[in-house]
Amino acid sequence: MTERHARTPATPGVLTDPLRNRGVAFAPEEREALGLTGRLPSGVLTLEQQAQRAYRQMQVQGSDLAKNVYLEQLHDRNETLYFKILAEHLPELLPIVYDPTVGEAIEKYSHEYRRPRGIFLSIDRPDDMEKAFATLQLGPEDVDLIVCTDAEEILGIGDWGVGGIQISVGKLAVYTAAAGIDPSRVVAVSLDVGTDRTSLLEDPLYLGNRHPRVRGADYDAFIEKYLETASSTFPDALLHFEDFGPSNARRILEQYGGRYRIFNDDMQGTGAITLAAALAAVKVSGVRMRDQKLVVFGAGTAGVGIADQLRDAMVRDGADPEQAAGQVWLIDKQGLLTRDMTDLRDFQQTYARDPAEVADWVRDGGAISLLETVRRVKPTILLGTSTVHGAFTREVVEAMSKGTERPIIFPISNPTSRIEAMPADVIAWSKGKALVATGIPVPPVAHGGVTYRIGQANNALLYPGLGLGTIVSGASQVTAGMLLAAARSVADQVDVSGPGASLLPSVENLRESSAITATAVVEAALEDGVATCKPTDIGEAVREAMWQPVYTDGAA
Numbered sequence: 001m002t003e004r005h006a007r008t009p010a011t012p013g014v015l016t017d018p019l020r021n022r023g024v025a026f027a028p029e030e031r032e033a034l035g036l037t038g039r040l041p042s043g044v045l046t047l048e049q050q051a052q053r054a055y056r057q058m059q060v061q062g063s064d065l066a067k068n069v070y071l072e073q074l075h076d077r078n079e080t081l082y083f084k085i086l087a088e089h090l091p092e093l094l095p096i097v098y099d100p101t102v103g104e105a106i107e108k109y110s111h112e113y114r115r116p117r118g119i120f121l122s123i124d125r126p127d128d129m130e131k132a133f134a135t136l137q138l139g140p141e142d143v144d145l146i147v148c149t150d151a152e153e154i155l156g157i158g159d160w161g162v163g164g165i166q167i168s169v170g171k172l173a174v175y176t177a178a179a180g181i182d183p184s185r186v187v188a189v190s191l192d193v194g195t196d197r198t199s200l201l202e203d204p205l206y207l208g209n210r211h212p213r214v215r216g217a218d219y220d221a222f223i224e225k226y227l228e229t230a231s232s233t234f235p236d237a238l239l240h241f242e243d244f245g246p247s248n249a250r251r252i253l254e255q256y257g258g259r260y261r262i263f264n265d266d267m268q269g270t271g272a273i274t275l276a277a278a279l280a281a282v283k284v285s286g287v288r289m290r291d292q293k294l295v296v297f298g299a300g301t302a303g304v305g306i307a308d309q310l311r312d313a314m315v316r317d318g319a320d321p322e323q324a325a326g327q328v329w330l331i332d333k334q335g336l337l338t339r340d341m342t343d344l345r346d347f348q349q350t351y352a353r354d355p356a357e358v359a360d361w362v363r364d365g366g367a368i369s370l371l372e373t374v375r376r377v378k379p380t381i382l383l384g385t386s387t388v389h390g391a392f393t394r395e396v397v398e399a400m401s402k403g404t405e406r407p408i409i410f411p412i413s414n415p416t417s418r419i420e421a422m423p424a425d426v427i428a429w430s431k432g433k434a435l436v437a438t439g440i441p442v443p444p445v446a447h448g449g450v451t452y453r454i455g456q457a458n459n460a461l462l463y464p465g466l467g468l469g470t471i472v473s474g475a476s477q478v479t480a481g482m483l484l485a486a487a488r489s490v491a492d493q494v495d496v497s498g499p500g501a502s503l504l505p506s507v508e509n510l511r512e513s514s515a516i517t518a519t520a521v522v523e524a525a526l527e528d529g530v531a532t533c534k535p536t537d538i539g540e541a542v543r544e545a546m547w548q549p550v551y552t553d554g555a556a
């Protein structure tokens, strides 16, 4: 008698490999060659037909989170189809796969979990790192880009432990949708060092390391091991850092930026996109860059990263460095930051004010408020990177509008629940004078017979082009010159002459915008002497490098 074993019927590998899978788009002869005979319904659809069907299936999902989950499942099934519908509906779907819905997907990660995507590196098993990368079965030249996070400061929603993998996945989806970075040459990484969020630690379904965040020497050794392992395994890869806590974000970039090919999106990408918006706004306001007065509300990673870029822009426009730093005022939880404070972070010190200068300013419970600072300073630019919803009140906006003709107001905290003010309010309170950009996508605002288009000052409008340019030039580092070139290129892509014009390019044209930005970045990399590839026709090299969501021959 033959022995009967309980066996699960095998699923042919190609159907479970999202990079090669075409599902019912496989032609009969491909099905035969791939061992798929009888494993698919007989009908054969085109990619267009599949895309129409998938888009309709997505649309009937009951919430943005459900749409995100649906799209992630499609991502895990068939990447070409996923990127096809993303590319065709980018303005509608960017907010679903990325900011703001990705924030909710991160919060619910362990509960909505379907299957893993990316590499999970645990601080409890640092010696597994090489093995984990080896499971990808990729050669040293096969990876262009790795996005990692330790998830301590996800968007404006804080510490979300292993759920942070979805920010790495989301950032990479934007790289591909917006700049054609080849999805088979990228890796998403979670650096799981624990979490300080009690609700996760107490959740029986939580999928990450169930202990508080490891800090200090063990954390530093883990990060150093990651940098060494990632860069020796994939020497061509750009190492993108996302949503680290404020002290680690800056420390890692400053300590290792010269040695490894690192890009910190929250400092450098955000600084550059906000500089782009400011360059465009300055054309409208008519106040020279060197004369700008900047108040930053929320002096963390993004806020000070932006302050640095704007200060450098003032210097380039003729301000001396000391004067430029003196035209920046930082406000954090303690109120306006002054030099006599004992709890300043090192990166805040450059901009802390002399206590004598503010001796007679009104204090509320000991702190100098945003409103008092705005009344005294009369800033030309007000930046929100605090995660404090509603912090830019009517009083603040009215006070700013009194002090300057065209106030530049950028509430860029994400997601929507964290924004400092909604553009419709800022425009109404400033009587249509404010020049506004936000981190989240917002619809146009009608006021006084003018339609105001609100540019999205989200690093997603810049980092894809910057990354593409870095990859095409083979740049050994992301230099200040490359960041500046990207910012200038984005700013030059908008025409701000009409009333209510957007300060930034629209998401609709993001692919074209990224190609232009990437070209400028390659030129800057060549100029800065960090490029290792020197294309004869840079624009053509950039466009040729852009992956397209189409089925190509040789799926087997």
Ligand SMILES: NC(=O)C1=CN([C@@H]2O[C@H](COP(=O)(O)OP(=O)(O)OC[C@H]3O[C@@H](n4cnc5c(N)ncnc54)[C@H](O)[C@@H]3O)[C@@H](O)[C@H]2O)C=CC1
Pocket (backbone or CB within 6 Å): 153, 154, 155, 156, 157, 243, 245, 246, 265, 266, 270, 273, 297, 298, 299, 300, 301, 302, 303, 331, 332, 333, 334, 384, 385, 386, 387, 388, 412, 413, 414, 415, 418, 438, 439, 440, 457, 458, 459, 460
């Ligand atoms: N639009 C974009 O492209 C980007 C937007 N962001 C957003 O900026 C915000 C901050 O992000 P990070 O700088 O990474 O975080 P962070 O934690 O480094 O900085 C936030 C800062 O705000 C301060 N803060 C908190 N409550 C405050 C209060 N009541 N008054 C004044 N300051 C207060 C914190 O102490 C901290 O220094 C987030 O909402 C994030 O989503 C960050 C990066 C890119």
Ligand SMILES: CC(=O)C(=O)O
Pocket (backbone or CB within 6 Å): 099, 154, 155, 156, 243, 265, 266, 413, 414, 439, 458, 459, 460
């Ligand atoms: C957009 C982004 O990187 C952030 O909010 O952290």
Ligand SMILES: [Mg+2]
Pocket (backbone or CB within 6 Å): 155, 242, 243, 265, 266
């Ligand atoms: Mg971020």
